[in-house]
Amino acid sequence: MRNLAPSLPALCCLVLLFGCTDNSELARTEIPLPLPATRAVSFEEDVRPILDAKCLACHGCYDAPCQLKFETPAGLVRGGHPQPAYDGTRKEAMAPTRLGLDALSEADWRTRGFHSVLAATEEHQPVLYRMLALGKQHPWAPNSKLPDNIDISISRPNECATSEEFDRYAKKHPLEGMPLAVTGLDDEEFSLISGWLKQGAEIDTPDTAVSAAEQQAIDRWESFLNQRGNQTQLLSRWLFEHLFLAHLYFEDIKGEPRFFQLLRSYTPPGEPILPVATVRPNDAPDGPFFYRLRPLEDTIVYKRHITYPLSEARLARIRTLFFSEDWQIDSLPGYNYEDRANPFATFSAIPAAARYQFMLDEAEYFTRTFIRGPVCRGQIATDVIRDHFWTFFQKPENDQYIVDAEYRAKATPLLGLPGQHDALLDAGDEWQRYRANRNQYLKARQAQYRRHQPAGASLEDIWQGNDNALLTILRHHDSASVRRGLIGEIPQTMWLMDYPLFERTYYELVVNFDVFGNVAHQLQTRLYFDLIRNGAEQNFLRLLPADQRSAVLADWYRGMGKLKLDITYQDQDTHTPSAERYLTDMPTQEFALRLLTHTQGTNAQPEDLLNRCQPPQCGRRDVPAWVQRADQALASLAATPAAKLPGLLHLPEAIFVRVHHPQGERTVYSVLRNRAHSNVAFLMGESLRYEAEQDTLTVYPGIIGGYPNFMFDVPASDAERFASALRNAEQQEQFEQVVEQWGVRRTHPQFWEILHDITAWHREHEPLQAGVFDINRFENL
Structure with a gap:
């Protein structure tokens, strides 16, 4: 983010209405809209895949523009809200708006200020249709650079207009339909969504089914966590507070991974879950509660996908860690200010060695929660x-x-x-x-x-x-x-x-x-x-x-x-x-x-053969020859200061590079810009401490980062030429030539295909970690 306080991001997809410089003079001739599909359109089979493919990349998690979230159908039904979740300048805390916790019905969300994006009125089509239609009528020239007055920054203000306000928005922002400033829906996709809306926008998503094996695992863990006795109750509280953010999965169950969340419920195992919706996981509940495991209905979004395994071995490990040493507690701590502010005092009865070792066992998970989690945004x-x-x-x-x-x-x-x-x-x-x-x-x-x-x-x-x-x-x-x-x-x-x-x-x-x-x-x-x-x-x-x-x-x-x-x-x-x-x-x-x-x-x-190597010995040895050549080419960019690598200064911070072979194979790299600073001791004034000439690149064979700032798509035969051109792009014009030849701009005809192929590659190599990437930070190079 380029501002000093976190604010709601603004980029792609669907129904959010934004305010920025008037660009009506840029409007092109409107093209005819495809007719709505006349056949019966299913949300789950026809519409949801489109939303997942071309909308969720911007509309997920707390920072979804106008809080319009598409991980689950419930977010689409809930609609939009003018107040951002992230706002580092507000004087008063706002009421939380977490799906599945803070309100459990559409009516409840309406009382909290959310407006529908699916409902039609006598005068107006649904906002969803009108926003998509605006985008469809004004397509971008293939792989063109966006006009400078199309604000795609994460700090842009959002207009979260209702149906009644849409005409004003469309007149002011004729080129800012949805998906925003990115290749839009094709004719069939538009026809299906408009047909679904015309047919009443019915959600036909079935309730999440839990398999017998999953239910057995759920019962085992809920039984353990809900034991009576001060020892187990204190331990269960500590475990909950350490796992509430996790996407949990059952390691012993084979097949495609399914994810669950651990929460507190006023209802016991065997009954429908009624969440304890406190602001923090260590706030006081209103009465007795139980720890419950609930299946995630979400389409997985990578930026918030922080996984943790549950298994028989894990349960045995917990028992060994926490109960091999004799410890007792006479009375349980409460949830007051002191209990929340000092977990070392609150949980002092639990052996410190056990607490630390539990965290060390999955140190990457715990580090991800505070490096990749909700706090680390902006x-x-x-x-x-x-x-x-x-x-x-x-x-x-x-x-x-x-x-x-x-x-x-x-x-x-x-x-x-x-x-x-x-x-x-x-x-x-x-x-x-x-x-x-x-x-x-x-x-x-x-x-x-x-x-x-x-x-x-x-x-x-x-x-x-x-x-x-x-x-x-x-x-x-x-x-x-x-x-x-x-x-x-x-x-x-x-x-x-x-x-x-x-x-x-x-x-x-x-x-x-x-x-x-x-x-x-x-x-x-x-x-x-x-x-x-x-x-x-x-x-x-x-x-x-x-x-x-x-x-x-x-x-x-x-x-x-x-x-x-x-x-x-x-x-x-x-x-x-x-x-x-x-x-x-x-x-x-x-x-x-x-x-x-x-x-x-x-x-x-594991050995790093791209960033700490001596040419020509750079690169992996257990990969095909064409990948080895790509390794060597990209390794030539790594660990060299910008003073000797001028092209680096034109790059954003997180780039995905897809290198593809004529036979259909491909591999993916993350190229990451490390900015140098005289110090990092202040929250503000970063530009005053920035030392650009000392910037370097880290090249990683795989995925690092949930918010790609740009993508390059490089034929394997071009890998050396691409790296050389990027390395020597001293002038802006030279860099733009690199972008023109290998860059995947937001307007690229294959933007979504390439982005989702990188996701597919990630899923092939790290099936537990993969998810939809967020393009709210994808830059206009």
Whole structure:
């Protein structure tokens, strides 16, 4: 996002009405509209596939324009709303509008201000028809660049007009029908949707059927989670708060994966679910409740698809982790302010080692929840992290919070989290208090480790328990991604997460984050994210030589960043040595090489043969020859600063490249621009800290990112020529030639075919992870 506060995105599909510069002078001659289909049209068989293919790429999740969501038929029936879900400037929190939770019928949504997009009146056709008709009557020239006054930015304002307001909109914006500024519906698709609307817009989607095997698994998990007794009730609450965001699947059931969500219900197993619709998963319910598993009816959208496996082995693992040690609790905690703000106190009875190990077992999932989840939407949310860094975790047996009960008792009161109180006038005092507690905790942590680890930290402190142990995080300007393994060139910074930091990050950015909150809540959440980053950096610096830490830290916080070092953060420990011995004055690079060697050959660290290689040895060896050549061509773009790779400066942050072979085979790459900054210590003013000449590219053979900014479609025989042309595109005109030859603009005749083929490729290679990509950030190159 290019603005300073999150706001509703605005791009494609269907019925949202937008406001921007008048472009009526650009209107072309209207073409005749196809007639509505006369045969019986089924929503499920005929219409839903069209919406999934050409509308859901913009109309999914919280940031669907005008809250018009198409993952499920319920979202289409609900319609649109003028108020955005994401709004970082609102003074008062808005009432949540989550499908399947906050209202359960069309009538309920109407009372909450949603208007129909399907209903016709005596005077007007449905808004859905009229918006699609407007788009159909004014098609774009194939693969043309859009006019500059067609605003497709994520920050554009939306006009969420009703049928009565449509004529005004169409006159003002004749070229902004739906799908917005992208190749539209073909004649058959338009005919089917218009025929369905004319026939009454009946939804014939059957109720989700649950198989016998799925029901057996549901019963097993619901039985476990709803056991009586203080121990199991406390554990179930902790598990729910850690899995409520997940798309759960039953690992033991073969076939195409089906996904479920865990929620609280006022009704017990065996009865229809009546959701507990609190704002946060740790808010107080209105009465007794039960944990229930509900099948997802959604078409899967990749940006919110964060999966977690359930199985017999997982249930056995939970029992072993949490009940092998004897622990008791006399009374259960409540759901008041203190209970929500400090999960370390709330769940203190549950062994800390078990809590941490549960999170480590699926560390990628938990990291994705706060890097890819609802909180990480918009530039202001991602401004405080680097564009590319590696993350790893402290061994539980070396984590002082876990092994030293006396220290844990002293540290716990300092680990509370801000954001629960959102009064505007109290926000400053609230922030100051939690920042002071955090810095006091960090000071105590330094002293604790100095006493118990006087020789300092070493590689042996890093957990390597499974393939979740080493992660790479990549920021794409206004969104971010996580992948397993150490991907890309050696980064400028790294994070070392221990249990207190990992759990605080999760609770602050996932459990306690309110998408619908006001500016005070949003600001406190984002500011604490800055402290989280600094804490992870300080943990990592313990692995570097004590006498070089200040210099490394100063490099990370150049320019105005030094102010944050002086006035906001706890001072770095520059006295306790590192147990690692260094031979150079480049300790970060030396450590990274040592880490790569130390973890080489483990399942946590697949080899990166595109970004850390020496030509001509770049590329995978277990792929066809034409793919090897494509690897080598694209690897030539990786890990080179923009000062030596001028074409990089014309690229957006996240690009998909499809390379296809004449025999019908294809492979997909993600080409990611890593922007360099003097520091990332502030929520705003990124342009003042940006160092473009130091930008680099990461080339990944597969999918990274749910919001592609652009696509290139390259014949395998052109791979070397494409990479060379992109590498040498110093002038804008040269770059535009690359786009003209291989680019897939929004108006490309095969835009949707290529986008969905990339999704299909993803599904073939990662069936559990694939979903519809969001094009709200697809740029007009």
